[in-house]
Amino acid sequence: MRMRTSRIGGLLATASLATVALALPASAIAAPGGHAAPGKHHPRHRIGPCRASSTTIWLGLGAGGGTAGTIFYPLEFSNTGRRTCALFGFPGVAAVKNGHQVGGAAIRAGSKHLAVLRPGQTAHAVLGIVEAGNIPSCNMVQGANLKVFAPNQQASTIIPSFTFTACANRTVLRIRSVRFGVGIPGFNTP
Numbered sequence: 001m002r003m004r005t006s007r008i009g010g011l012l013a014t015a016s017l018a019t020v021a022l023a024l025p026a027s028a029i030a031a032p033g034g035h036a037a038p039g040k041h042h043p044r045h046r047i048g049p050c051r052a053s054s055t056t057i058w059l060g061l062g063a064g065g066g067t068a069g070t071i072f073y074p075l076e077f078s079n080t081g082r083r084t085c086a087l088f089g090f091p092g093v094a095a096v097k098n099g100h101q102v103g104g105a106a107i108r109a110g111s112k113h114l115a116v117l118r119p120g121q122t123a124h125a126v127l128g129i130v131e132a133g134n135i136p137s138c139n140m141v142q143g144a145n146l147k148v149f150a151p152n153q154q155a156s157t158i159i160p161s162f163t164f165t166a167c168a169n170r171t172v173l174r175i176r177s178v179r180f181g182v183g184i185p186g187f188n189t190p
Helices: 005-023
Strands: 055-059 065-067 070-079 085-088 092-097 100-102 107-109 114-117 122-130 140-149 156-167 173-176
Touching: 055 156, 070 114, 092 156, 092 173, 100 140, 114 122
Parallel strands: 107 173
Antiparallel strands: 055 070, 065 070, 070 122, 085 114, 092 100, 092 140, 122 173, 140 156
16 A cells, blocks of 8 residues: 555654644643643743732622522632732632631532633632521521632631621531633622
8 A cells, every 4th residue: 555745744744743732741731811722831931820929819799699598709819910820729718707717618619720810810719608597507607707818829818898697617618719700790600
């Protein structure tokens, strides 16, 4: 059987491209702005994690979206630094009152996602707050605030302008992974 030279060349080119694609590290395929695309794989071009000093955390308040006794709000993470950075996975969220944690930390739901943020861009994670009255044997605590850690960060932010009823002996919080873009209250729900 004889193959034409152009067909053999095409097969070799396809095999070469497949080999290069497999050799790229995962960090090299994340492009700025939350999009995945081929990128440079030189170490100095890798996008590092967002730092606490350049991440502003805020709660997207509005009508909220609700289902079956749970109200959903977008937790927002804005890159206020001067370099592109990445958030990966779940934020840490807990109810606090008078500086002390109330109940358990938020339960994680879903799979981890990567959000690449250029300066000024925002990612969000959907936070669900279960109505404390719907949780059996809940020891209700009125006026709890949110304590939030951006994914893989040690510093936290307290959201003092938002209060809710928590359980001292249970968790009322559910959190999803970060996603690129600003969350819209009442629209971004699980």
